[in-house]
Amino acid sequence: xxxxxxxxxxxxxxxxxxxxxxxxxxxxxxxxxxxxxxxxxxxxxxxxxxxxxxxxxxxxxxxxxxxxxxxxxxxxxxxxxxxxxxxxxxxxxxxxxxxxxxxxxxxxxxxxxxxxxxxxxxxxxxxxxxxxxxxxxxxxxxxxxxxxxxxxxxxxxxxxxxxxxxxxxxxxxxxxxxxxxxxxxxxxxxxxxxxxxxxxxxxxxxxxxxxxxxxxxxxxxxxxxxxxxxxxxxxxxxxxxxxxxxxxxxxxxxxxxxxxxxxxx
Amino acid sequence: xxxxxxxxxxxxxxxxxxxxxxxxxxxxxxxxxxxxxxxxxxxxxxxxxxxxxxxxxxxxxxxxxxxxxxxxxxxxxxxxxxxxxxxxxxxxxxxxxxxxxxxxxxxxxxxxxxxxxxxxxxxxxxxxxxxxxxxxxxxxxxxxxxxxxxxxxxxxxxxxxxxxxxxxxxxxxxxxxxxxxxxxxxxxxxxxxxxxxxxxxxxxxxxxxxxxxxxxxxxxxxxxxxxxxxxxxxxxxxxxx
Ligand SMILES: Nc1ncnc2c1ncn2[C@@H]1O[C@H](COP(=O)(O)OP(=O)(O)O)[C@@H](O)[C@H]1O
Ligand SMILES: [Mg+2]
Numbered sequence: 001x002x003x004x005x006x007x008x009x010x011x012x013x014x015x016x017x018x019x020x021x022x023x024x025x026x027x028x029x030x031x032x033x034x035x036x037x038x039x040x041x042x043x044x045x046x047x048x049x050x051x052x053x054x055x056x057x058x059x060x061x062x063x064x065x066x067x068x069x070x071x072x073x074x075x076x077x078x079x080x081x082x083x084x085x086x087x088x089x090x091x092x093x094x095x096x097x098x099x100x101x102x103x104x105x106x107x108x109x110x111x112x113x114x115x116x117x118x119x120x121x122x123x124x125x126x127x128x129x130x131x132x133x134x135x136x137x138x139x140x141x142x143x144x145x146x147x148x149x150x151x152x153x154x155x156x157x158x159x160x161x162x163x164x165x166x167x168x169x170x171x172x173x174x175x176x177x178x179x180x181x182x183x184x185x186x187x188x189x190x191x192x193x194x195x196x197x198x199x200x201x202x203x204x205x206x207x208x209x210x211x212x213x214x215x216x217x218x219x220x221x222x223x224x225x226x227x228x229x230x231x232x233x234x235x236x237x238x239x240x241x242x243x244x245x246x247x248x249x250x251x252x253x254x255x256x257x258x259x260x261x262x263x264x265x
Numbered sequence: 266x267x268x269x270x271x272x273x274x275x276x277x278x279x280x281x282x283x284x285x286x287x288x289x290x291x292x293x294x295x296x297x298x299x300x301x302x303x304x305x306x307x308x309x310x311x312x313x314x315x316x317x318x319x320x321x322x323x324x325x326x327x328x329x330x331x332x333x334x335x336x337x338x339x340x341x342x343x344x345x346x347x348x349x350x351x352x353x354x355x356x357x358x359x360x361x362x363x364x365x366x367x368x369x370x371x372x373x374x375x376x377x378x379x380x381x382x383x384x385x386x387x388x389x390x391x392x393x394x395x396x397x398x399x400x401x402x403x404x405x406x407x408x409x410x411x412x413x414x415x416x417x418x419x420x421x422x423x424x425x426x427x428x429x430x431x432x433x434x435x436x437x438x439x440x441x442x443x444x445x446x447x448x449x450x451x452x453x454x455x456x457x458x459x460x461x462x463x464x465x466x467x468x469x470x471x472x473x474x475x476x477x478x479x480x481x482x483x484x485x486x487x488x489x490x491x492x493x494x495x496x497x498x499x500x501x502x503x504x505x506x
Binding site: 047126130133134135137138139140141142143144149 | 311314315316332333334336338340341342343344353354357358406410
């Protein structure tokens with residue numbers, strides 16, 4: 001007789017199943033926390049001081065990293081396309097192409113990545129460590145709703161501040177692109193700016209802002225939720241933080257796809 | 266009114282951690298809860314303060330009773346100062362929001378700190394305090410709303426004997442001050458002796474002793490005998506260390 005439980009097949013299935021279960025549990029937790037957050041927000045009584053604190057943390061603290069990443073992306077793109085287009089006599093299109101790529105796509109997603117690593121991970125780990133040291137239980141016993149106190153201000157800061165972060169970093173990125181095009185392909189600044197406005201529509205800017213807001217809210221919610229449901233000790237705090245980062249990455253990639261297909265297909 | 270627990274049962278993963286537990290604590294009375302690690306003492310407190318739901322049974326408390334709990338590792342908010350920690354429920358709880366002025370809050374916090382023998386540490390962060398001080402700040406935070414029921418989870422665990430005595434005295438004083446019903450979970454004989462009026466002993470989810478503290482310390486029942494003599498031999502076996 002073979003022991004079924006010892007076969008590789010059984011163990012493989014088991015592992016697979018536990019992964020799926022974990023996935024579903026995480027998804028469930030995020031959904032539950034989203035509903036709770038919305039419910040808590042519906043009272044329209046947000047602690048203003050905490051909200052301002054979180055907003056400044058979300059934007060100002062992350063800006064150096066976000067700007068660097070977006071600017072580098074923008075510089076690299078300009079470096080690749082400006083000389084090439086200029087060589088083919090299409091130097092007039094460098095500005096519009098850069099603006100299109102940055103505004104429609106790269107600024108938001110690159111800022112998103114930067115925010116996940118700067119802000120998402122710290123949201124997740126700080127709330128997770130509060131959970132494992134019973135600070136969240138203590139809050140409940142003191143009859144203060146931890147969702148309202150911890151998650152709502154962070155979620156709102158993401159929704160409100162992400163567009164701001166993206167606007168600033170896009171602006172900075174395009175300035176860098178203009179400088180690089182000027183240096184590498186002798187495209188004048190005036191030419192770059194004129195061409196930029198040719199390529200962009202108000203719709204692009206509107207979609208970019210809306211998308212960033214969704215990104216910010218999603219990152220904050222997922223990070224808080226992964227932290228909030230942590231049980232155990234230091235090891236689990238690490239696992240939750242990793243989970244928050246991975247889930248946030250995948251989630252904003254999916255949002256990006258959804259926005260692209262809804263608005264540009 | 267106090268607090269009454271009736272036929273409480275709690276299971277984790279089909280394993281009964283608490284099995285049909287009943288007891289009563291009057292106003293101005295302290296009940297000690299003793300038992301091995303893993304015997305469900307913390308679970309009992311968490312059910313009473315609403316952090317966990319029982320599988321069956323009832324907790325009867327006065328309507329709208331404010332229940333306070335102090336945690337084994339204090340559970341102070343590490344991102345807030347001592348002052349902000351103690352004032353937290355008065356500032357953040359819905360029913361109190363905006364009710365107290367800054368001056369009033371300062372006064373209340375200073376008064377509560379004085380009760381637990383600490384003064385002038387309002388601006389420190391929890392990480393700057395010793396374990397015993399953290400516990401006392403935790404006490405001050407718990408009693409800031411003048412609760413009628415106070416639950417202490419291992420208040421003296423990990424403290425030196427003198428600090429333990431200090432904490433035990435505060436438990437007695439707080440009870441008198443608020444005429445509250447208290448539950449003290451502990452392993453420590455000194456805490457049972459100094460801080461409690463009566464006691465229950467839990468083993469394998471059941472109450473194996475219920476009576477006065479005095480009688481528990483006399484060790485007449487085989488369970489209490491084993492406990493007070495700290496003997497390996499007896500009706501209770503440690504299954505997990
Ligand atoms: N959330 C939980 N999920 C599953 N099992 C738990 C949970 N909390 C406690 N337990 C189990 O219940 C038992 C009692 O735990 P606890 O009440 O913390 O004991 P004590 O405080 O007396 O040391 C232990 O065996 C513990 O493993
Ligand atoms: Mg315990």
